Amino acid sequence: MSEAATPILSLRGISKSYGGVQAVSDVDLDVCRGDVLAICGDNGAGKSSLIKVISGAQPPSAGTMTLRGEPVRFGSPHDALQKGVATIYQDLALAPRLSVAENVFMGAELTRRVGFVHWLDKARMREEAKRYLGRLSVSLPDMRQPVERLSGGQRQAVAISRALRWNADIIIMDEPTAALGVRETAQVLDLVRSLKADGRTVILISHNMRDVVALASRVAILSRGRKVVDRPIEGLEPDDLTHMIMSGGERAGL
Amino acid sequence: MKRLIELYGTAIAGLAMVLAFVVLAPNFASPGNLLNVVKDTSFLAILALGFGLALTIAELDLSIAEVASLSAVTTGALIQNKFDPNLAVLAGLGVGLGLGLVNGVSVTVLRVPSLIATLGTAAIARGLAFMETQGVAFVGRWPTSFTGLSRGATLGVPNLVLWLVGATAFAYGLVKWTRTGARMVATGEAEEAARLAGIATARMKRIGLVLSGLCAGLTAVLLAANVSSAAPNMAGDYFLYAIAAVLLGMTMFEPGRPNVPGTVFAAFVLKALGNGLVLMGAAYYVQDIMLGLIIIGSVAFSASVVKQAAFKV
Ligand SMILES: Nc1ncnc2c1ncn2[C@@H]1O[C@H](COP(=O)(O)OP(=O)(O)OP(=O)(O)O)[C@@H](O)[C@H]1O
Ligand SMILES: [Mg+2]
Numbered sequence: 001m002s003e004a005a006t007p008i009l010s011l012r013g014i015s016k017s018y019g020g021v022q023a024v025s026d027v028d029l030d031v032c033r034g035d036v037l038a039i040c041g042d043n044g045a046g047k048s049s050l051i052k053v054i055s056g057a058q059p060p061s062a063g064t065m066t067l068r069g070e071p072v073r074f075g076s077p078h079d080a081l082q083k084g085v086a087t088i089y090q091d092l093a094l095a096p097r098l099s100v101a102e103n104v105f106m107g108a109e110l111t112r113r114v115g116f117v118h119w120l121d122k123a124r125m126r127e128e129a130k131r132y133l134g135r136l137s138v139s140l141p142d143m144r145q146p147v148e149r150l151s152g153g154q155r156q157a158v159a160i161s162r163a164l165r166w167n168a169d170i171i172i173m174d175e176p177t178a179a180l181g182v183r184e185t186a187q188v189l190d191l192v193r194s195l196k197a198d199g200r201t202v203i204l205i206s207h208n209m210r211d212v213v214a215l216a217s218r219v220a221i222l223s224r225g226r227k228v229v230d231r232p233i234e235g236l237e238p239d240d241l242t243h244m245i246m247s248g249g250e251r252a253g254l
Numbered sequence: 255m256k257r258l259i260e261l262y263g264t265a266i267a268g269l270a271m272v273l274a275f276v277v278l279a280p281n282f283a284s285p286g287n288l289l290n291v292v293k294d295t296s297f298l299a300i301l302a303l304g305f306g307l308a309l310t311i312a313e314l315d316l317s318i319a320e321v322a323s324l325s326a327v328t329t330g331a332l333i334q335n336k337f338d339p340n341l342a343v344l345a346g347l348g349v350g351l352g353l354g355l356v357n358g359v360s361v362t363v364l365r366v367p368s369l370i371a372t373l374g375t376a377a378i379a380r381g382l383a384f385m386e387t388q389g390v391a392f393v394g395r396w397p398t399s400f401t402g403l404s405r406g407a408t409l410g411v412p413n414l415v416l417w418l419v420g421a422t423a424f425a426y427g428l429v430k431w432t433r434t435g436a437r438m439v440a441t442g443e444a445e446e447a448a449r450l451a452g453i454a455t456a457r458m459k460r461i462g463l464v465l466s467g468l469c470a471g472l473t474a475v476l477l478a479a480n481v482s483s484a485a486p487n488m489a490g491d492y493f494l495y496a497i498a499a500v501l502l503g504m505t506m507f508e509p510g511r512p513n514v515p516g517t518v519f520a521a522f523v524l525k526a527l528g529n530g531l532v533l534m535g536a537a538y539y540v541q542d543i544m545l546g547l548i549i550i551g552s553v554a555f556s557a558s559v560v561k562q563a564a565f566k567v
Binding site (some may be wrong): 055057078093094096098117118 | 431433435452
């Protein structure tokens with residue numbers, strides 16, 4: 001835990017199993033406001049499973065969470081979003097046949113309320129969607145085109161835009177740059193920096209150790225569902241992280 | 255050009271067929287006959303719009319015809335027993351809404367796939383309809399305040415046409431212009447993505463199925479008002495027609511998705527086709543064969559959501 005700061009999010013004894021598969025075992029984790037916490041680990045280490053618990057997408061099999069000092073139990077992603085926790089999922093969670101604007105504003109539509117009816121404000125959603133994508137240096141000619149016709153990187157930008165749309169103060173990103181080109185990756189990294197500068201808290205899952213070293217303030221490493229490392233990033237080189245992931249523990253002497 | 259055919263191909267084919275009947279089928283183009291086709295389209299289209307709304311949230315509502323029949327006999331029983339027609343209408347709509355809610359709860363709370371849940375509801379509704387009527391139809395001289403719902407006209411426009419326009423506008427406005435509609439579409443298109451985006455997908459599913467039931471109830475009331483009678487299987491013939499209308503509608507305007515203009519236009523084409531075939535002297539069973547071909551052909555052509563909904567079992 002970083003010195004003196006009280007954590008905005010704390011996990012205690014979180015476990016998640018899918019039938020016989022123990023994906024996450026007894027993880028304690030503290031995230032402080034303004035932290036960029038990187039979660040690393042091999043494929044299948046349980047990173048996505050852990051953040052699905054934090055984002056309300058999956059209930060934990062055991063353990064408790066505390067958010068801003070209050071115990072929380074997310075029954076659905078809706079609960080988490082309401083409490084300011086937004087997530088970009090590894091598989092992006094888009095609706096392929098719906099448009100860019102519809103995907104960006106899914107579940108958080110811009111509306112005009114007349115009586116008890118919320119009428120969609122489509123023009124504004126298209127404009128705003130364009131603006132969100134612009135922040136990621138992705139420009140698409142038409143916000144009405146279906147997401148299935150976009151490139152992988154453009155889709156990723158749509159998924160990121162949706163998370164930004166919630167204006168959440170904890171943002172979880174599960175491999176947000178996986179499908180991105182060099183330029184877009186740089187934009188996402190910049191975005192993480194600006195979120196941090198904004199005072200927001202970012203939990204970042206990445207397999208790119210250079211990105212992790214460049215962005216993160218802390219790193220947690222999972223190995224077969226267990227947390228084996230949890231420390232500030234200071235003094236670590238990408239190679240050290242790689243070694244720790246492979247050996248499943250801290251490197252002697254660091 | 256390719257895109258044009260994709261969007262409007264089957265609509266143009268349907269229109270061409272209607273024009274062919276105008277030329278070939280004796281009396282088809284007479285105002286009286288055309289008006290009848292349009293009126294008949296109303297019952298079908300309203301029922302089909304309900305099925306389409308259920309399909310929008312990726313559920314199949316196979317109970318629409320039996321629910322409509324039960325609604326009709328419920329309304330009929332009250333009219334027959336001299337209850338206030340308004341009450342009778344509300345009861346008919348209430349039965350539709352109630353059974354829609356039963357479907358919604360079965361699917362979202364009991365987690366029974368809609369294909370099965372709505373079949374069960376259909377059987378129950380059918381049983382109740384025969385119980386209420388003891389197997390015979392309610393027929394009588396019903397008050398014009400009731401029969402006028404279907405047979406009357408307002409400002410020169412037949413009421414059935416107004417109901418059709420109203421139901422179409424409601425469904426279109428809901429799906430295209432409201433937040434609830436957008437969330438229903440998202441739920442039907444990608445349920446897990448919608449859930450992760452914070453949408454209450456179970457509630458959207460219940461809304462879709464309730465509206466489907468409500469449309470069945472409205473269809474039933476209008477059918478009963480039109481013929482001044484109510485029989486325990488009176489909407490049965492509309493079942494395949496309604497499904498065909500939605501599926502055929504999914505091949506046009508917004509290919510692959512249930513859509514309101516497609517459903518209504520396809521309902522008209524199907525009713526014109528049925529009518530034209532009769533006028534040309536085709537045997538009654540030709541219609542069933544035709545419907546079967548249209549249902550299979552449409553799904554093969556583009557109705558991918560249907561495949562998804564049907565295979566969820
Ligand atoms: N829905 C599921 N049902 C069953 N097993 C699952 C499910 N999701 C994940 N698992 C299993 O849980 C373990 C952890 O998976 P998880 O996706 O959390 O790993 P990860 O660290 O995110 O890996 P990657 O780097 O490949 O994304 C794996 O063994 C995986 O097969
Ligand atoms: Mg993962």
